[in-house]
Amino acid sequence: MSRLLLFDLDGTLLRSDKTISADSLYQLDICRQRGYLIGVSTSRSECNCLTFLGQLRPDILITSGGALVKKKDEYIYKAAFSPATVREMIYTVRQVCGEDVEITLDTPDTHYWNYRIDPQKLDKSWGDSVWTDFSDFSEEALKMCVEIFDEEKAKQLAQRLPDCDAVRFSDGFWYKYTPKGVTKEAAIELACKSCGIAPADVIAFGDDFADIGMLKMAGVGVAMGNAIDEVKAIADVVIGSNDEDGIARWLEKLFL
Secondary structure, eight states: OOEEEEIIIIISSTTTTTTOOOHHHHHHHHHHHHHHEEEEOOOGGGGGSHHHOOOOOSSSSGGGGTTTTTTTEEEEEEBBBBBBHHHHHHHHHHHHHOOOOOEEOOOSSOOOOOOOHHHHHHGGGGEEEEEEOOOTOOOOOOEEEOOHHHOOHHHHHHOOOOOOEEEEOTSSEEEEEEEEEEEOOHHHHHHHHHHHHHGGEEEEEOOOOHHHHHHSSSEEEEETTTTTTHHHHHHHHHHHHHGGGHEEEEEEEHOO
């Protein structure tokens, strides 16, 4: 029976400098030789993962928080907001959070943003992104992210967007919105079915709120040493941090 190793990227497989250590890549190669499938499950869009995909060669790729699932080179699932719904969401976000609110949108091919600071200056691994003011946006979208500093406004927006699944990122004031029921764990169910395995055959690694569901459903849920307390509390195992090669050291012990 195959087993799937499933990794979040930021704060998990990626170090703070947004690279994957040579040691981690070496251990993943050993896992692959031993029959393990390698998977990525991230809130990044696929185009924002391109820097790493050549190194990882994942068997399963889950992006945009579960809205897009790829097995090898074949897309097996996509959940998108229609162009009309996206326009309504942008209007609602600006009503609640102000006209100058910062927004990002993932389409199947492109990451759009209206930041005041170019995201490439903050993280060069982010890939080619397109600036827009979203005034006449007319594409379907897999995921929207919104920067909200006021928790009450975040709650208000969640009420105004009842058909969305909303999760906050712990390292700032950003909230992720995907179609209702579109989560990493729902995507994993689909990926497992496609691979002929069960969730119990998955070892999942994560660090943030969006990873809690997938760690709970996996046969083994692994929290990074740098994970938030909520993730550590539900994990089966807590390992070293992303900057301490925690994944490489744990995989090394797995085969001893």
